[in-house]
Amino acid sequence: MREMDCIIVGGGLAGLQAAIQLGRYSAHQVLVIDAGEGRSTLCRTYHNILGYPDGVSGQELRAIGRMQAEQTGVIFEQDRIIEAIRVPDEKIRLRGSSGTVYQAKTVLLATGLSDRVPDIPGLxxxxxxxxxxxxxxxxxxxxxxxxxxxxxxxxxxxxxxxxxxxxxxxxxxxxxxxxxxxxxxxxxxxxxxxxxxxxxxxxxxxxxxxxxxxxxxxxxxxxxxxxxxxFGGNRVHYELAEQLGAVIADNKHVEANPRSMQAAPQVWIAGDLGLHAEQATVAMGEGSIAAIWIHKELQQIVRK
CATH class of the missing domain: 3.50.50.60 (FAD/NAD(P)-binding domain)
Known part of the structure; x- marks a missing residue:
């Protein structure tokens, strides 16, 4: 079983920005678990991101972000988390579709949503x-x-x-x-x-x-x-947040403290999973905010 200080579920732009922020504290064991899917894997060109006036693809941003996070010591693993439960000693346990079990003091959910895109040739x-x-x-x-x-x-x-x-x-x-x-x-x-x-x-x-x-x-x-x-009917990946006690809104997005992005004890969210404008730049900002507050939480745990 993998034991970490923080596990980030989702390696899109929100999860990556959080990983970079957490990694730069040089104080925590951080693992990003990513299934390799999500909106950012489909977008060929973001045009509204600072520093990229000619646009940048989601795949390029993900590759750069992963490299940047790994340079600070963040670990990455490809898996799909299918279950989240609370266990004794105030830990959260995650189970992947691979059969691997992970455990952490804190969790950031950046699982996002999936657009409903019909299978139209050429789309x-x-x-x-x-x-x-x-x-x-x-x-x-x-x-x-x-x-x-x-x-x-x-x-x-x-x-x-x-x-x-x-x-x-x-x-x-x-x-x-x-x-x-x-x-x-x-x-x-x-x-x-x-x-x-x-x-x-x-x-x-x-x-x-x-x-x-x-x-x-x-x-x-x-x-x-x-x-x-x-086309409507986009699927919000809220299930893990619900399993950990977060409040789920009528539209299946997850409610969180707007200042800290905390959604439940030891659980934070960032990105399109939450109730906000669904934009890459917003997701990255929320990733940073969540990471700052996760750092504060981990500092308090150490001091106990």
């Missing part, structure tokens, strides 16, 4: 390159450009009402042809959103992952310079 290679999920992060990228929003029902309709502020050339294709209220239909029409109910057969692109249009199942091609997706 995933464009994500984070010219097709986006977050209007706060990447609304700038569609400014004044011909844009297709692929979505489902009211999740897509609400996104369309946000995006129409960025471009008048917006087509919302309700790929799953799910219901939209009459009021939302009226709002979209008044705002100038073009609307189509049709299953998408393929996202067309050129070699570098730039979208050029979509092909619907009736053989029609709709040209586009940029794209967005909004």
């Amino acid at each position: 995933k290679p464009t994500l984070g390159r010219t097709v986006y999920v977050c209007p706060d992060c990447d609304g700038y990228e569609i400014q004044g450009r011909r844009t297709i929003l692929l979505g489902a029902g009211e999740a897509g309709a609400n996104m369309a009402m946000t995006l129409i502020e960025r471009t008048a050339e917006l087509l919302y294709i309700n790929h799953e042809q799910t219901e939209i209220s009459a009021d939302l239909h009226r709002q979209m029409k008044q705002a100038g959103v073009r609307y189509l109910e049709a299953a998408v057969q393929e996202v067309q692109q050129i070699e570098d992952g730039r979208i050029t249009g979509v092909l619907t199942e009736d053989g029609q091609v709709y040209e586009s310079e940029r794209g967005f997706i909004a």
